[in-house]
Amino acid sequence: MSDQNIINFKDKAGNSINWRNYIKIGILLLLLAIVLIFTFTNLFIVKEGEYKVIRQFGEVVRIEREPGLSYKIPFIQSVTSLPKYQMTYDVSEAEINTRDKKRMIIDNYAIWRIEDPKKMISNARTLINAESKMEEFIYSVVRGELGQLNYDEIINDEKSSRGSLNDRVTERVNELLATDGYGIVVTDVRIKRTDLPEENENSVFVRMISERESKAQEYLSMGDAEKNRITAETDREVKEILATASADAESIRAEGEGEAAKVYNLSFSKDPEFYTLFRTLNSYKQTINGETVIVLPSDSPYARMLMGYTE
Structure with missing residues (x-):
């Protein structure tokens, strides 16, 4: 029997075992992928400013209000969003x-x-x-x-x-x-x-214009009244100020004249003869001018003084 007709059963058994392991690994990976797909497709994110409504057979079973990651039951539950903001x-x-x-x-x-x-x-x-x-x-x-x-x-x-x-x-x-x-x-x-409504606009506008004109006239009247009040008040205050000033001036003038009289009396009391002479000279000043005609006895003191006699 030649070597070509000899079959190595050990090698065939080994190859058969390797294929079986590969198949198992493939099935496990497929199952893992299915699990991951189901997991991720049934997770959902609740965003800020929204509600997540979970329904089961058309009925609301849960409301997710807080932001974050949540889940639903596959095939049975569905998720919809509603706004949380104003x-x-x-x-x-x-x-x-x-x-x-x-x-x-x-x-x-x-x-x-x-x-x-x-x-x-x-x-x-x-x-x-x-x-x-x-x-x-x-x-x-x-x-x-x-x-x-x-x-x-x-x-x-x-x-x-x-x-x-x-x-x-x-x-x-x-x-x-x-x-x-x-x-x-x-x-x-x-x-x-x-x-x-259009049919009412014109009449309303006319009424509003009339009311505004009336209000403007009222403001003008109030302004005129206020002006007259201020003018009268000012005139009264001016009169009071002038009267007070005139009274103060008269009082000051009287005080000055009194003070002058005191000074004159004090001065003239020191020399009565000089005071008599001073008053006489003042009387001359008041009575004699370029057209004055005086008839006096020659022996009167006044005539003697005018003629220069001192005795």
């Missing part, structure tokens, strides 16, 4: 009637957020439905509040009785949403614009 909703324009039966068009906007995702999904199902319900409540409350005010009180800021209307509307809308369990909260409701 959102702005532009409410549709609507027409209302005021207390005095006039029409107005109002335009609002609302700041809102989801507070309880489970309630929101249970009662509103979607964000669109939640916004629609919120808009319905806002319109109802605003219509009721503005319906208690007259037309002029709404459009005229100086006579407006709206006060904290936005706060009252926000509070009332939240009460209605909480009563029906919609799981959303309105942070603020604002009336951003109030318009008039």
Whole structure:
């Protein structure tokens, strides 16, 4: 028997064992890959500013609120996202009637957020439905509040009785949403614009112009009255100042004259003859001028003094 016809059974057995090991390793790797795929596909990340809603057979079973890594059961559970941050909703324009039966068009906007995702999904199902319900409540409350005010009180800021209307509307809308369990909260409701139907605009503009002109005339009248008051007050103060100054001048003049008299008396009392001479000379100064004619006896002291006799 030749060597070519001899079969080495040991080598065949060894090769068979090696293939079997490779198959086992391949199966293990495949199972590991499947496990990893299932693991990673059923993990999810909860981001900042969002809720993760886990549903099982269409029902909400869990809400993930905190940021981080979470999981779901494969094939059975599904994950959807809802916003956690505040959102702005532009409410549709609507027409209302005021207390005095006039029409107005109002335009609002609302700041809102989801507070309880489970309630929101249970009662509103979607964000669109939640916004629609919120808009319905806002319109109802605003219509009721503005319906208690007259037309002029709404459009005229100086006579407006709206006060904290936005706060009252926000509070009332939240009460209605909480009563029906919609799981959303309105942070603020604002009336951003109030318009008039076209057929009313002209008459309102004319009335507003008339009111402004009346107010301007009132301010002018108040200004004239204030001007007259200030002028009269100033004139009175000037008269008082002048009177006080005149009285002070008279008092000072009288004091000066009295002081001069004292000085004269003191000086003249020291030499009576000189005082007599001084007074006589003053009388000459007062009585004699270029046209004066004096008839005196020749022996009178006055004549003798004029003629130069001293004895």
